[in-house]
Amino acid sequence: MLGGPINGISNFTHQFMGFLLSGISNSSTSIFYRKICAVSSSKQAGRQGFDQFGDLTLKAMPEEKALTITNGSSNKKFPHVLTVAGSDSGAGAGIQADLKACAARGVYCSTVITAVTAQNTLGVQDVSILPEDSVAEQLKSVLSDMRVDVVKTGMLPSIGMVKILHDSLKQFPVQALVVDPVMVSTSGDVLAGPSILDTFRHDLLPMADIVTPNLKEASALLGGLQLKTVTDMRSAAKSLHNMGPRNVLVKGGDLPSSSDAIDVFFDGKDFYELRSTRIQTRNTHGTGCTLASCIAAELAKGSSMLSAVKVAKRYVETALMYSKSITIGNGPQGPFDHGFKLKRNACNSSRLPLLDPSDLFLYAVTDSGMNKKWGRSITDAVKAAVEGGATIVQLREKDAETGDFLEAAKSCLEICRIHNVPLLINDRIDIAMACDADGVHIGQSDMPVNTARSLLGPEKIIGVSCKTPEHALKAWADGADYIGSGGVFPTNTKANNRTIGLDGLKAVCLASKLPVVAIGGINLSNARSVMELGVANLEGVAVVSALFDRECVVTETRKLHGLLTETVANAGSTDTN
């Protein structure tokens, strides 16, 4: 029945549905739809929650059965997902999301395009359905030649297309079929109407290894059943399972008043509540497509169904978390970054990840003992230092508990990002990775630089403490970005620390191919003598007590910054004279 109601779908959507669906037919000619207005904020309004990065928790944990994927040949074969879906011009959902998700998960993705939509962050403006013959040809081209492991379906806008897909899969069987029964977009726009429901139920679901409806889609497939709670989602999963798919995942992105993003997975025997933190962001356009593609990708790699779903959910959560504040488009539903690479820019920072040597100019190193003595939190200390002009910050918290340290590091990072100041972590590579700090500073007896590099990746800053020219050369050869050299003067912030003096510092600088920051007992009265050493790669001074063992950190930092600036300016004017 064309244009009939889908219970559970918003009135707004319903009004448009008749209009939109009146054009959808089984004909094999291309049909073009235009909508007058396509914005619904109802879904956005339902997405409130906590901005935390919590654990994905699972209730019930029975044995997982491995879904064995054989590639039909002993040749090493790249895992391959074929997506049969619609194109999204805004590239947040549909084919484009599928390609990005598979690429991010290391899986090849071929594409059969069913429709071309004109879409942006406001909604869907046009839908142009491709001729069914074309879809049939695309399926044949890929399936007959390219040894697909898993087929994932998205927007299937006509009954004829579902039937074609059904027949193609009978002719060219694959290892697994993931069905995302796309009907309504995040913006509330209709992408496949109720006429499709019967074909979905009778032809597609029985073939599916997993079906992944959102709340509205599950409701529509079940004839309008209201889904408002996790208990409702469980019974929906069970009823959908009775329609034939091996597994069901009812997605709860839109579950009203839920502070977690809860999905219910049912394998025919056990229910699992998959919970992750609900990320507070407008950038949720494409989550459903991405989740299904990611499940398909994991299956193609040989994963069991439950682990594929768990990995996929974790992937979506992490991508949303990393992209929560990016802005693409002006509408209520933005896309997210599948590559997790935009986080730094998202935090108002325009600096490039690699070290700018001038960042070493006034290098503030925290000390928990001093903060305790003056009754300051690490965060307050860091805020004061960057406000006073520190150009880089290192958190050196030797005694902190891991959980507390991580929380403190996250808040310090927020402060540093606002001021465009890099934040490094002393020793604790795990903390640096967990909070996505800008890098680490490591000592001679800590983890080797190359191991740290392989853990942190190419974009992070690694600094190494060096007392001798040999240390300096090794740090460079190992791939460090800068060295910290000292103690230049005696200090009590480090026990048994040999003082190398200004001569020792100069020797290290001359041998070093990397920028150097001087450290150890440097304060307002001796900083000038350090900066006047006259070696080009000595970029600045690192200080602990001179900033943090003082009553007012901002004032002390300002004073030191002023003194360093003056010293460098004088040296510059002497050079040119």
Ligand SMILES: Nc1ncnc2c1ncn2[C@@H]1O[C@H](COP(=O)(O)OP(=O)(O)O)[C@@H](O)[C@H]1O
């Ligand atoms: N704000 C969010 N934070 C974390 N996960 C989310 C959020 N919104 C949706 N998800 C997750 O994204 C996946 C897609 O869910 P959903 O948005 O309900 O589907 P669809 O995109 O098909 O409407 C689910 O795993 C859901 O739990």
Ligand SMILES: Cc1ncc(COP(=O)(O)O)c(N)n1
């Ligand atoms: C072409 C196409 N396919 C699927 C969706 C659903 O994705 P979402 O629910 O995240 O908007 C979409 N908006 N466009």
Ligand SMILES: [Mg+2]
């Ligand atoms: Mg969504």
